[in-house]
Amino acid sequence: MGRVEGRVAIVTGGAGGIGSAIGTVLCKEGASVLFVDADADALAGVADELRSAQADARFSTLVADVGEEASAARIVEAARAELGQIDTLVNCAGMRSYEPLAEARTETWNRILEVNLLSYAWLTQAAIGDLRASGRGSVINVSSTHAVNPRAGMGQYDVTKAGIVSMTKTLAFEEAKHGIRVNAVCPGLTFTPFHRKRAEAAGRTQADIDREAQGGCLMGRWADPMEMAYPVLWLASDEASYMTASVIMVDGGRFVL
Incomplete structure (x- = not known):
């Protein structure tokens, strides 16, 4: 019997590496x-890989822009109709911005807040009835180590990730009486297709990529998405039935250096 046998989960950002x-x-x-993502081609690829690896996998996919508030109800309705009552919500959708805060445009702020932060709130609100009714509701928000260790050049992204941590703790307080656990995971250096494409576009070699991680964390390497x-x-x-309001750093010891 599987560790989450019989549960119904929504995973946003479902075509991304993590x-x-x-x-x-x-x-x-x-x-x-239910795998949810705005990238239809990438989502189809994930579905093909999962079918090949696990013929009995029970899943569905939905192309949706979580940065649009109306998508939340559509996502929850699709999960409920196709898979059953939702008891697990994994908010993992995200985008990046590389505008320095002193030059950040309002339109960029609006978009990154909608995708990285507001979508987490909208999906939680849309699914809250199911989560409360299940008696074992669990919300897991994917944040970032940069929520608490920000850096220059990605301030908008880091601000949204810090907001996720605060949202996680507040929601845990508010929903404990309904038996809902709310936690966050903060990934560190994780090598995904996004990072590979970005490195290739910059003309960086695999050796260059590896060197970045060697000095960047105690483990001396990039994490695989499965490690998240x-x-x-x-x-x-x-x-994890006694875990709520927790923020787990999965960073290979990056910020003790």
Whole structure:
């Protein structure tokens, strides 16, 4: 029997490196999963890979822009209709911005707040009835180590990730009486297709990429997306039944250096 057998989960950012890994491992451990992403082609690729690897996987996909408030109700309705009552919500959608704060445009602020922060609130609000009714509701928000360790040049992104941490703790306070656990995972250096494409565009070699991680954390390497997925799996399972309002840094010891 899988560690999350019988659960129904929504995973946003489900075609991304970390999101797809989370959805895949939840399926592997017995959950029914709705993968949500705005990239239709990438989402189709994730579905093909999952079908090939796990013929009995119970999942569905939905192309949606989580940065639009109206998408939240559509996502929840699709999950409920196709898979059943929702008891696990994994908010993992995200985008980046490289505008210095002194030059950041309002339109960029609006978009990154909608995708990285407001979508987490909208999805939670839309799913809250199911989460409360399930008796074992779990919300897992994917933030970033940069929520508490910001850097120059990505202030808008870091601000949204800090907001996720605050939202996680506040929601945990508010929903404990309904039996809902709310936690956050903060990934460190995680090598995803996004990072590979960005490195290739900049003309960087694999050796260059590896060197970045060697001096960047105690583990001396990039994480694989699955190394972010398994902490999420644990938080979704009964093994973490006493965990709420927690923010877990999965960073290979990056910020003790």
